[in-house]
């Protein structure tokens with residue numbers, strides 16, 4: 229069993245253990261003020277893990293309700309969140325009752341958002357089942373959903389009361405989603421920890437999750453609402469989001485696009501003298517090790533307008549996260565007009 233505590237105004241624990249879902253009720257009992265829990269899960273995850281979670285909660289005396297939504301990023305919509313809140317109202321949930329998000333990042337983001345809004349906020353816990361959620365989205369309190377206009381455009385900061393991570397659940401996760409999560413672990417290594425970056429291929433899932441989520445924990449503690457340090461977590465994301473959008477979210481998954489975004493920004497950083505020469509090759513090798521794509525045929529000129537639409541933009545400035553070497557990163561703010569020039573060095577790579 230591994231344990232971490234996220235020290236914020238309202239601190240919470242992260243427990244990582246194979247099989248922890250079988251005893252989730254015991255942990256949830258410690259943080260729940262009422263006696264009712266609604267498990268919110270998706271149509272893939274609930275059939276595999278739902279029964280054991282329901283059983284464990286009932287053993288602790290909870291009255292359990294269940295709401296299942298159709299799996300997939302395409303369903304990460306306000307209409308789905310609205311149905312979750314209606315389910316809470318139908319079941320007469322009060323302020324002291326709780327939501328348990330059982331699933332990956334899509335489930336955690338939406339169930340957390342529903343919990344943030346229902347009755348102006350009720351408590352929720354994360355029962356994480358995907359690698360991406362284990363090492364990234366389950367911690368930090370960013371909740372929300374997509375709009376037709378773009379990804380994650382609505383949301384709220386709402387920290388969970390508890391995060392339970394069961395690495396055993398990765399046995400049933402599709403390999404492509406596993407590698408997708410791995411891209412974010414590679415990112416954590418690049419921005420903050422050379423030791424993590426170098427040991428990635430050698431670690432057990434439990435250790436990988438522990439070390440990677442610990443980096444996210446430390447960043448979130450320093451900067452809960454993303455005014456400074458937390459921006460570093462966006463390494464590879466401005467261009468990654470542009471790549472996802474350019475292909476209409478069909479060609480590359482989020483982690484795959486972020487991997488390409490990390491490569492592209494690092495190529496540009498090398499050309500602009502902002503990072504050590506050879507960093508690009510190191511990142512490329514790490515991505516290739518987990519079958520993540522390392523080439524992309526979009527043109528820089530097509531990606532720039534999409535970058536400028538990104539929600540990370542502040543008026544006429546754009547914050548680029550640059551890694552100077554493995555384990556070290558910083559925010560480099562440039563004006564939107566300078567972006568094209570900055571990325572020009574990477575153009576050759578794209579073609």
Ligand SMILES: NC(=O)c1ccc[n+]([C@@H]2O[C@H](COP(=O)([O-])OP(=O)(O)OC[C@H]3O[C@@H](n4cnc5c(N)ncnc54)[C@H](O)[C@@H]3O)[C@@H](O)[C@H]2O)c1
Nearest residue numbers: 272299300332333334335357358360361365370397400401
């Ligand atoms: N809140 C944050 O800080 C944050 C950070 C990064 C990403 N995100 C969000 O996370 C989402 C992506 O997360 P994701 O990759 O976990 O997506 P996801 O929740 O859609 O899970 C991916 C797929 O795997 C299935 N699945 C999950 N766990 C499984 C398991 N153990 N066995 C079998 N199937 C399983 C799901 O049903 C889904 O089909 C994006 O919407 C992204 O915006 C949020």
Ligand SMILES: [Zn+2]
Nearest residue numbers: 412465482486
């Ligand atoms: Zn990401």
